[in-house]
Amino acid sequence: MGKALFWVTIFIVVIFVTRLLAIQAAKKRRPPPQAPSNQTAAPAGSEEMVRCAHCGVHLPRSEASLLGQNTWCSPAHAKLGARDRDST
Numbered sequence: 001m002g003k004a005l006f007w008v009t010i011f012i013v014v015i016f017v018t019r020l021l022a023i024q025a026a027k028k029r030r031p032p033p034q035a036p037s038n039q040t041a042a043p044a045g046s047e048e049m050v051r052c053a054h055c056g057v058h059l060p061r062s063e064a065s066l067l068g069q070n071t072w073c074s075p076a077h078a079k080l081g082a083r084d085r086d087s088t
């Protein structure tokens with residue numbers, strides 16, 4: 001009687017291990033979705049925003065032109081120079 005129980009236990013353990021191995025193999029075949037290739041630069045929101053000294057538009061620092069003490073949205077506005085927006 002004890003021997004039968006022993007073999008039943010072995011049978012259950014073998015089934016259990018086989019299923020575990022099958023699950024592991026399936027996981028290896030289908031890896032979890034990884035982060036997409038880093039084609040995009042810095043994530044949004046992490047970059048400092050600067051203001052064009054001429055027209056006052058805000059833009060990321062990497063896209064702004066830095067000339068003198070001011071930042072500009074474009075070289076054209078850098079040429080035009082700073083404009084006091086409050087006096088319009």
Ligand SMILES: [Zn+2]
Nearest residue numbers: 052055073077
């Ligand atoms: Zn501008």
